[in-house]
Amino acid sequence: MKVFHLHRRTTGDVVFDIINTIIMIFLIIVTLYPFWNTLVYSLNSPVDSLRGGLYLWPRQFTFSNYSLILSEENVYWASVVSILRALTGSVANVLCTVIIGYALSQKSFVLNKFYSYLFVFSMYFSGGLIPGYFLMRDLHLINNFLVYILPATVSAWNIMVVRSYISELPKGLIESAKIDGASEFRIIFSIIFPLSMPVVACILLFVAVGQWNSWFDTMLYCGNNQSLSTLAYELQKVLQTSQSLSTQSSQAQALIPAAMRNIVTPQSVRATMTIITIVPIMCVYPFLQKYFVNGLTLGGVKE
Template identity: 50%
Template sequence: MNRIHYKGLGDTIIDIVVYVSLIFLIIVTLYPFLNTLAVSFNDALDSSRGGIYLWPRKFSLYNYKSLLDRKQIFHASLVSVGRTVLSTLFCTFSTAMVAYTISRKDFVLRKLVSFIYVLTMYIDGGLVPTYFLIRSLGLTNNFWVYVLPGLVSAFNLIVVRTYINGLPDSLTESARVDGAGEFLIFWKIVLPLCKPVLATIALFVAVDNWNAWFDTFLYNSANAQLSTLQYELMKVLQSANTMTGSLLQALSRAAAGTSNTITPRAIRATMTVIVTVPIVIVYPFLQKYFVHGLTLGGVKE
């Protein structure tokens, strides 16, 4: 990009405005995260005096210790990790498989299958009918409600199909001539070639699953064994600034016998960090693939 010729005062002003506003954006975006991080590593009582900005004043690991000691939180993280891993595996595989079948131009059910999926982007049964369906399928208070309902989404399906359509036919053609079955062609040839697009899909699904709390709230809130981290954080948020939540009460009881204190603010900050760290870890991968994935739908030769 060498289109810009430096042109004196007007351009300098633009530079200043652009850089100042982008730096402002960076600060506004990052500050809440950094502040929360600082509060989570600061002594809870000390934090409540205020004045914690980017760095802990009275460093303490008690917030983390007390939270990670709770079976409830430990268990919720297992459930969160479990649902994320299983959903990602199942969704990616199923989406790729269905996408492969509807990318085959001679497939008898190609139009019908595509139509049934695309229509789901426009219709929505609504909260109550869906709830009763899930309940009648026995999926309430059931771990599989996190994985099963969202197996193949129309949007992901279209993205993968578009990608497969862009692959040269010759690659699968020779295998077909050699007499390979459809599943074998899909498994041995198409799936490996789809790695970039499947990485995109997998990351989207993983982030969505990690971030979900409403399904826990709606279907599994009666069973503490099936709670997820986001839902635990949501409960803490809902009982903000009062010590009413069961987790808050348990934590303050645990702290009562020691020299430590715990406050709702400190718990919220610490849980926020715990919940956000995995996203930050996969962020470089997200970055690498998602812009690619976002533009995939529109790529035409």
């Protein structure tokens, strides 16, 4: 915000700015340091890391952690599943969101009121964990890739955001397309989709990040099926074992086969897996920025 300063900057003003800048730099350090430190551990020789005292820079720089972990078959397949999840899940969700969002934006649609109730109520209520689990079992979705996609296809929150976005598009466009004899299908894919690209792109990326990050459904529904494991769940398993082992590195060390003891430690596996999991997110999220302020105000308070 541009404010015109008609009066001279007082010493109080200058002091305020300096303190504010210091607070912000402190915030940046507190936010970034844990990630940076993890990166340092992942790039340091595992045996050397056991000595501790690694803070800002690797002591014995190496890529061996990455080459070892990425050549691990479990990790490789888990990343493939994670990527598939993120792609399929986000496309399915966006398709549903735009179609239902369009239908709800049409006041004359016969099922408008029925759908509004149905979708909005689902935001505030759920059957709970146990009935949900048995539903998945009865639908034969346990140990099935579709358990990642189908339940996550409908998102009432996204639908409400897109509905208000579409409601603000010029009505004349849809009207004239209808007069020209365009089918609803045609209207959705040739008019609504291209015009809602900003919000669609945003939802696509959000859902993809959510899918990439989710591990609890993997543990619950596909926990004993290695071929359906995801990267996030693999990381969770690594973290859990290394935490339950107590913090004594030597004890943790004892669990690793003797032959590998020189090349890998739980600490470096943990750090490397963490970095592998967050790098794709770090590449994607800055692009989301220009959209999410609009998305948030659209869906929430301002409406």
